[in-house]
Amino acid sequence: MNAESPRPDQDASERHQLPILNQPSSRRTALKAAGFALGLAAFGKALSPMMVIPENVSAEEFLQQHYKELTEEDKKRIFARLEKEAKEEYGADVTISDPPPIPGVRFGYAINLSKCNGNGKCMEACNKENNHHRGTDQSYIRVLEMSKGSLDMEHGTTTYDHTVPQDDKFYMPVQCQQCDNPPCVSACPIEATWQEDDGIVVVDYNWCIGCRYCEAACPYHARRFNWEQPEIPADEVNGNQGYLSNRIRPQGTMEKCHFCLHRTREGRAPACLEACPTGARVFGDLNDPDSDINYVLKHKRVFVLKEELGTRPNFFYFFDS
């Protein structure tokens, strides 16, 4: 150390000291000091996100890993935390589950446009089932009123407020099409959204950074952004919650239709299907040749939305004749 300018009154041991403080200035010590300062600054910068954790986010939640990295133990702990938070913030008793895809099952959904009359009960059922924000009456479904003669959903309107169906209109509910080639998944910069084995495209609400690229990428306008922390009266909170589906989402994250996976992966029908008073909705396993959905695909005039984009939806529309 300090080999350039050893002072005669220093013995050898005293010369071997840390190079920063109270050293005679030299080019080397200056560089070392600068290097140490830089290192310290970088370390501080690396830790700085810890200082800006929002008040409503615990350190544990902030440090939570991606869904695919979580062990069963992690999940148990996280679900317990979420259940506790739901109790504290919403006064509701909830159970969070994480049903896996059923092996060999691939979900398909179809809507009979000859039957749908635009009454909107599906949107309402979605709102209630999926613990949507009541302030905006959010829903994963939009029912479009379309002029007969065109299938261009961009010309559909959603603000109609008259008895339905009108003679010169038809009605087309649009929700996530669970594409096999999902543009939203490609657009996500952090892999917070992906397609599961049963075809359902899911979002890790805790990994999502809310950049909304996926919302812009979706040609079906199917993704929603949580502008606000959802407000739900305690007695209206649906306590049957899936971690990747209808649990109460944090503010600032993206969400979308997940085919009610907390229901459908248990064998039950989606909420919007059960709510439909016209029986326009058909749901089932595309891999089962005898399923309802395959009957529709084999016997009806079926089309998919915006087929030309190559998104390969698992969501279909059909007419009776």
Add this chain to the structure above:
Amino acid sequence: MNINKANRNGMTNATAVIGIFAAVFVGVLAAFGAVQLSDPAPDDGLQERAGEDKGSGTAETVDSFPVSIRKPIGPPRVLTGIVDAEGNAVTASCSSCHTTRPAIVATKVSAELDEFHSGMPFSHGSISCLACHNQDDYDALRLADGTRLEFSDVMTLCAQCHGPQMTDYEHGAHGGMTGFWDKSRGPQEKLNCIDCHLPHTPQFPKMQPTFKPKDRFLSPEGGDH
């Protein structure tokens, strides 16, 4: 010597400062590490998930749960306008009146009637009343070949003319359902024809939408979304 003394103190201070930072650094590393290192075997989760499905959805147990169709209640009864001693409305069966007078096969619309049922809305093709109602037993229905049919089995009657709808119904493509899409995991309940289609005016009624999400895409001003 003073300089050396200062040097020593300075060195101690520097060591302490660095030591504190090192401790913080190690602590933070441990905090991060705790989340990552607590994963003893990454595959455990997958096995657990796959294991949960044992005993359900296997090929042998397919369709072990029934599809139940809500049956309509038996023969309809007509309000007489009389109330009994307990305050309950007195109703009469169809046959109470219809056994006392001859059947008129030609009647096709309620407007042709002058005593009873005259105001009843009817819009179901140009079929005669007795195409469905049984002139030999008004508490039952009648198939096209004359076979007597209970009111509760009305779907068989409907299916005579509406075969394609019945075929769709049997395959889950007409009429709604509740319960389980996967019949190996739970039962399914379906409605019958007359739950949605009134027999005399079967066209599905008009509705008024009651629920409108208020997201920006839906705002009447339109514009960007």
